[in-house]
Amino acid sequence: MNSPHWPSELLVAEDAANDPLALRVIERLGHLEPEIVSDHGDPLRLSKNKEPVGEQAERFTAGKKKLLLCRYKGEWMRACPGTSSHVCCNLWTVNPGEGCPLDCTYCYLQSYLKRNPTLKIYTNTEDLIEAISQRVNSEPSRYFRIGTGEVIDSLVWDDLTDSSLELVPFFSRLPNAVLELKTKTANISNLVSNEMLSQGSRVTSNTVVSWSVNALEINSKDERYTASFEQRLSAMEQVASAGYRVGLHFDPLIHFKGWEDAYSEAVRRIFSRLKDSDIAWISVSSLRYKPEMQEVMEERFPESSVPYGEQFLAKDGKMRYVQPLRLKMVNFVWNELKKVSKTLPVYMCMESSAAWRSINGGAPVAGEELKEVFARKARLKVLGDSDQRV
Template sequence: MSSPVWLPEIVYVSESAREDSMTSRVLTRLPEVDVRYIPDGSDPLAEKTAGTDFSRDSERFSAGKRRLMLTRYQGSWMRACPGTSQHVCCNLWTINPGEGCPFDCSYCYLQSYLLRNPTLKLYVNTADMMNEVEQRISSDRSRLFRITTGEVVDSLVWDNLTDSSYDLVPFFARQDNAILELKTKSNHIDNLLRLKNEHRGHTVISWSVNAESICRTDEVHTASLDERIEAASQVVEAGYRVGFHFDPVVHFPGWEDEYSASVRKIFDRIAVGNVAWVSVASLRYAPQMQEIMRERFPHSDLPYGEQFLAKDNKLRYIQPLRFKVIDFVWKQLKSVSPAMPVYMCMESPAAWRNIAGGPPVAGSELQEVFSRAGRLPVIGQDSI
């Protein structure tokens, strides 16, 4: 049973999206919500709300999380993940069926990346997105494309409103050289369970996980760690492979005990053979986010402590501490099984040398994550 879906206070529908079938599906499922039709390109927050000071970035961003816009996207959909400068990239591709996330994590980079965005957005013309993906991946069949919808929105948070997984999962099942990664902190898996005979091993569901106290205090509105693990175990039963992202690993009193407890909790339920990949990354964020984090999450400790500007212009822990927290979680995971496919997200070549003994190599358990070209890893139900 999923946690209740988050509901917006106001839904704006841009004029060009009025007739789309996705628009009517979403509106039918939000019968109580205030719906307003607006011209394309207008700013919904231009209309002021009493008591909210939209000149303050933090208030504007918070107000945007309570409003949803249904609109059409006209740009290019599929992009290589921007990664981060001077760090090792895992070659993930991104498609964004929306923008902005109703969950509210204190460390979320959208607080700088989408700071001026007036609302959350859902794009109703996702058929165009899938056409573009099909063209791109069919132009290079020797390459395996790992593609996620979870870059600027949680992949499953809206699924109970949109039923997007009914389009995406069967679509990717037909693509021999592509895997869809649905990244989430929710437990909205009802549609995925109904698709258990249709995914053909081409969809991986991954959960962002953390120390239990960080999930509780710094990941507002998300499913609890236990709920995420329960959901992971159910999709494994439905034949999907799963992933986990220990991101961001945070340094706080008791962190070692809590992270090793999280690793144990997860892998007491999930067999390593069902795991496609696990990433580890330490806390990092743009310097301009620090003030917004303090204003929006006054009880969070994450914006405090010794953090330094790294080469990628993000605040990170000083290098020895950064390596220490990643190394600890890495070793916990490898102690479950040396075959655990663990990689570091947005980390430096020095971190790979220090923690993993060197960069990821062809033929290792990370072949699927880092593959760019050449022989494709075997995917499908048989390899699960």
């Protein structure tokens, strides 16, 4: 097997070389000769303060072809930092690696990982599992929604690592946590495999498989190497029939001529294939990125119109569309979703309280359907819990 986004160079840190996950990846990338390295730093690390935008773009692109297998030695589990002066959806993050071989025009990793762009897969999965276990068990009355898709696509390497075969059954045994696997791939073969599903129907109970979705135009022009809209739909259908709940992230909404019809069509196509009861949650949010990323996007994607919209510097230090346009777009997609069903659990990711008031008519806990997303307490089935706060 081989995929267009797979790396052309494989590095393996000395102390990771015998980890089962490393051995599996080395075997499956058998056409590459692994280079054993003793230095733990990123081989493409930017050591000076600044560099011309052309070099920065080149280094980031080079990082997407270089994969380093190494052990992670930092803190595994963190509360999502959110963004200042915006409403936070209470997600915890755990990163099984760093960097993404797919290549979306608007990807924030172009600024976030600009100093360390080499792709990484962490091979000490047992430490990751132990860290989650300790944290979640230390607070049994708290509810943890944990995502693995913050600085890496959750499933992009799953056919090399088989990580989901460990994580999904592990989460099914946790009474107060749910795992969110967030992806733009259709890499679900492990999730729907006999090896997974023969473990019983409970195995899928605490995992939500989420897709970032966008207008078809954006999918085809600005999301290089990702699965097509149709491939994602087909993957959603398969995981839903295997018993998983599905998450959707309309993020980032992008303004272009004909955007209303395009997003309306995306919603229509999704719900011609999924039932509203298949859905765990849906987030909606508009384009945002750090100002420093503007030139890098222009350099790396000269054909794209994404960097040339009506963006301005917002209060949180990110480039965003002017507020009336941003609210119009979020409101439009929100209403399209609510036309499917009023009880669809739709929320806004990284939007201000003012946006919530304008679109939802109140705070995010207003609807019963959103309690899972904003829950702070365990015993999720007891959704009437009145002490859940935002």
